[in-house]
Amino acid sequence: MTLLARSSPRAALAASSSSLTRSALSAATRRSLSSKAAPTLAPAATTSSSSSSSSRSATASSPLNAPTRSLATHATSSPSSSKGPTGVLLMNMGGPATLPEVGDFLSRLFHDRDLIQLPWQKRLAPLIAARRTPKIVEQYRKIGGGSPILRWSRLQGEEMCKLLDEIHPETAPHKPYVAFRYARPLTEEALDEMARDGVQRAVAFTQYPQYSCSTTGSNLNELYREIMRRQERGAPEGNIEWSVIDRWPTHEGLVEAFTQRVKDVLNTYDPSIRPTVPIMFSAHSLPMQIVSGRGDPYPAEVAATVNAVMGRLGWSNPYRVTWQSQVGPSAWLGPQTSDTVKGWAKQGYKDAVVVPIAFTQDHIETLYELDLELAEEAEEHGMKLKRAESLNDHPLFIKALADIAAAHLDSVYGGGVHDKTGEVAQTATTGQVFAWNQGRTSRQMQIRCPGCSNAVCGSQKAFFGQGQVGVGEDLMRGIGGQE
């Protein structure tokens, strides 16, 4: 939008005559002002804009291509001409809703080169998936025959959008879509649905509060590739105007919802022992190759969530951040949740609380790994575990999702965030700035991991971050010719 506001006065004018007049205009003005503060970015943008038709390939391998192509497409649309709803795309890993879907789910997972890189991956992935399928089918059978994640996601999306229509009417109506990385509905299905609805403006809203290249990054890469495919074949949904909520590890509402869930469990203990019960905040682990080798930001963001929740709890209990779901022979980040149980049991602890801190819905990782596998292991070691409920449909969590989306939309399109009376309660310019209300993406998203060798990440960041203050130097160098 910064680029539009600067390079296309027509778009700004169009915005000023729309029904969103005042807010859109002030947003455009604001962005125009902020772009003046970053003059070195202008030449890059101008250059790329003028070479817009030069390169078109299905999957851009150079950071050059992505912004070039998308600037050209964005120039053909503007927020004010939007007729369809504002799409809110809930991105997540997903899980098989039924047992027959387990095989495909695993196959997609092992094919994902943003997640895992194997030699002869196209041949190996189906084999590994096939070998693991029976075991995983059994796990899903034990939790009722499938993952509830789609059901929760649909419900969260619907409820969030209802609130969002109230607190950010400027971009209403809002419609939720679900894009899972490994289960249906896949990103391509979500885009098809958005195309049918005539969506012209959408927010890619990761449902992982903490960013990892293996999770949100993989979803964004997939979304980017799908968009490129649509642009390639001239499909209108290739022109959707995107912005990204890429992380929200310490959003106040998220923290409060987690805190309530933890309090609910702590309150089940007798006050005499309550403050002595240790809490394990359990998050999905990552291979050390990704943590130490690539420099993934995820462990630090998980720790930030935990710190915020413990702060809200008044540091009421001893605790640790622990890591679950490790597989295979390579080194993963620890301490493992199961080792933590064993260690504390050995030290004489009889009770512990486990809090799933990186998933916001129930999943195989909570319902099977924690509730069945870990609980049984704990019992064998003489310890009784209690798990904090997943956020699922907690009203504070639904409200948090809506607040995050509203603050984000305000930072991109203006309009402020309204309270129940319809008054503007806060705006990105007057209120505090967070990772999720910095405009099209967070600044943090604009840099690649120091050890990243995945070219798609560069192109994807350049595409989604276009026109954003401080967009990656990959882009600046590539287009502006810094070297």
Place this chain on the structure above:
Amino acid sequence: MTLLARSSPRAALAASSSSLTRSALSAATRRSLSSKAAPTLAPAATTSSSSSSSSRSATASSPLNAPTRSLATHATSSPSSSKGPTGVLLMNMGGPATLPEVGDFLSRLFHDRDLIQLPWQKRLAPLIAARRTPKIVEQYRKIGGGSPILRWSRLQGEEMCKLLDEIHPETAPHKPYVAFRYARPLTEEALDEMARDGVQRAVAFTQYPQYSCSTTGSNLNELYREIMRRQERGAPEGNIEWSVIDRWPTHEGLVEAFTQRVKDVLNTYDPSIRPTVPIMFSAHSLPMQIVSGRGDPYPAEVAATVNAVMGRLGWSNPYRVTWQSQVGPSAWLGPQTSDTVKGWAKQGYKDAVVVPIAFTQDHIETLYELDLELAEEAEEHGMKLKRAESLNDHPLFIKALADIAAAHLDSVYGGGVHDKTGEVAQTATTGQVFAWNQGRTSRQMQIRCPGCSNAVCGSQKAFFGQGQVGVGEDLMRGIGGQE
């Protein structure tokens, strides 16, 4: 104090007739009330108190001994009978002040079994130290012939205590002492000095904002062993009444001081590129054996500091938590700071800021590793680094130290924290609770790492956490006979 207030009405009476009457009394009442809320702890305490003279060994190998012995000694003193100053013991790693001290410094470091466990350590440690000495001497020579850490620590301590006398007069006068783990003044020297001054009440104040068993934990184990030795030989300083500030990773004043240091660097960049310059928050790394194997809380607390600083900066720049000072062939936590520089340089970045986030004074790690070694490496890769200054004598940092100590002393001895006019501005009971104002130790300190096999850690935690709500189950089990 909880135990004293409950088990010794005489001590409470003595307090009520002292010059600190009102505040001491209300604190005693408060603690008495809070101890009623944790009835299961009472029997343990009573039991241990009545068996106080049964076991005395120089280094307690069982959690049983420590609290037993110390409860007995505490009963002989009370805050109101204190004549010497309140000691504030600044604990840190330390560094050789002169080149001839380098050898001893390294030798102590490699002897420290709380830090590193080697086979035949007593024989190997001097050999490794001797072999590394020439190289490290050379590094200290390049930064001016010695570590400035003692000079900074003395200054920080003096300035902090001046403020502390004003904002927590109830425990005034306060006197700073320095206890380094590997350089002089060692813990034993600090205790000697405290003995000469007639100190009867002291705070062990770690100067590492983030807790690791390898740093603060090692200092506390050493302090615990020294106290046991003094008790063993009946020295009066064995009876000093201790409390511990064991971590303060997200104290507001600390975060603000760091934020100012980072802003000072960011402001040296042209506004046009300022928001694109990535920040590396660099902390001393740890072997993965300690992180994943033992479950050390340090990486999560470092991440919490970084998150708080970035929040205060309004997420102004892309950033990463990075890890420095890795040595040897085993796996350490990464991404390494030097690899991060190389990775981003490869991606085209020309500038980066580095912020030492886990040291609060200049050290070999800042002055040599970052300013000379890393800066040179960066230059070779075409990148210009700027380092945020260490906190050293930043007034906001000195004030933070005093605020932390005052809030802590208030939580142990009452009296509130006073503002400049002498009014009580906050108290632990009316204000927010943090890790550093939870009484004698934080609750987090009361649990051992899940993979801990160091018996001293258990005894040490039991000793310093005595009478504290929620003290480790090691203790409860050992004394209360839960099993």
